[in-house]
Amino acid sequence: MTGDHYFTTEPASTAPPREVEFTVAGRDYTLASSGGIFSAARLDPGTAVLLRKAELPTARTEGDLLDLGCGYGPIACVLARSAPAATVWAVDVNARARELTAANAARISAADRVRVAAPDGVPAGVTFAEIWSNPPIRVGKDELHQLLLRWLPRLTPEGVAWLVVARHLGGDSLHRWLTEQGWHIARHASQKGYRVLRVTR
Template sequence: MSADHYFTAEPAVPDTRGRIGFSVAGRSYDLAVARGVFSAGRLDPGTAVLLRKAELPTAAVGGTLLDLGCGYGPIACVLASEAPSATVYAIDVNARARELTAENAAALSLGERVRVCAPEDVPAVTFDQIWSNPPTHVGKAELHAMMDRWLDRLAPDGVAWLVINRNLGGDSLHTWLTGRGWDVVRTASQRGFRVLKVSRSAEKTD
C-alpha cells in the first residue's frame, strides 16, 4: 500500500490536528496543522530559511502575491501580515492544506486578503511576487512544468523567491531557470538550502 504524500489531492490519513508556533520578523505565529499536509510536525527548515533570508514585502508593498504550494499556510500568513495592502493567493493541490490555510488566515484576521484555491481555480491575474518552497519530490519533469506555468505569470517587474535543498536539485534548478531565460541570483545558502531570487531578463520582459 502506498503512503500519502503531501502533494496528494485528498489525503487518506486521518485528519489529526496539531499546532506549530514560530516567529518571523518579530511576529509570532501559531498555526493549525494536520497529518497528510507537508511538514505537519514542524516549520519546514527550507520554509524557515526562505522566510528568514529572502526579502519579505514591506507595508508599502501592494499588488498580488502568490504562495505556490502553500501547505497549511505559513508563507501566505507571513506575506499577508507583512504587506497589509497586498492580496495573497495561496494555492495547493492538497485539499486539506487549503482548508488549513483558510482557517489559519481567518484566525489571524487575514481571511479577506488570503485567497485560497486549487491551482486550476486561480483567475487570470499576474503576480508581483511569487514565493515557493517547491515540492521537489514530485520529480524533475513535474517541478519544471510547475515553474514554467507559474513563473510565466510573474509581472514584468516582479520577483520570485524560491528555496530548494541543494541535495535535491537546488543548483540544477538554478541552471535550468537560467537556461529558460530567467535572471537568477542565489541570495543565500543556509542549512543546505539555496534561496533563489528570480526575475525577468530583458528577453523575458519583451
C-alpha cells in the same frame, strides 16, 4: 500506512489536529496543522530559511502575491501580515492544506486578503508582484519544471520570485535550468544546505 504525500489531492490519512509555532521578523505565529500535508509537525527548515533570508514584502507592497504550494499556510500568513495592502493567493493541490490555510488566515485576521485556491482556481488574468515557494521537489524533475513553467510567466514585468531548494535535492541544477529558460537567477542566500534563489525576468 497510506500512500498519502503532501501533493496528494485528497489525503485519506487521519488528520489529528496539531499546532505549529514559529517566529518571523519579530512576529509570532501559532497555526493549525494536521497529518496528510507537507511538514505537518513543524515549520519546514527550508521554509524557515526562505522566510529568514528572502526580502519580505512591506506595508508599501501592493498587488497580488502568490504562495505556491502553500501547505497549511505559513508563507501565506507571513506575507499577509507583512503586506496588509496586498492580496495573497495561497495555492495547493491538497484539499486539506487549503482548508487549513483558510483557517489560519482567519486566525491572523487576514481571511479577507488571503485567497485560497486549487491551481485551476486562480483566474487566468491574475499576475503576481511576488511568487514565494518551497517547491515540491519530490514530485519529480519533470513535474517540478512544468509547475515552474506554468507559474513563473505570471510574474508582473517587475515581479520577483523567491524559491528555496535544498542543495542536495538539486538546488544548483534548478538554478542552471531556470537560467537556460531565460530567467535571471541570483543565489540570494545559502544556509543549512538550502539555496534561496531570486528569480526575475
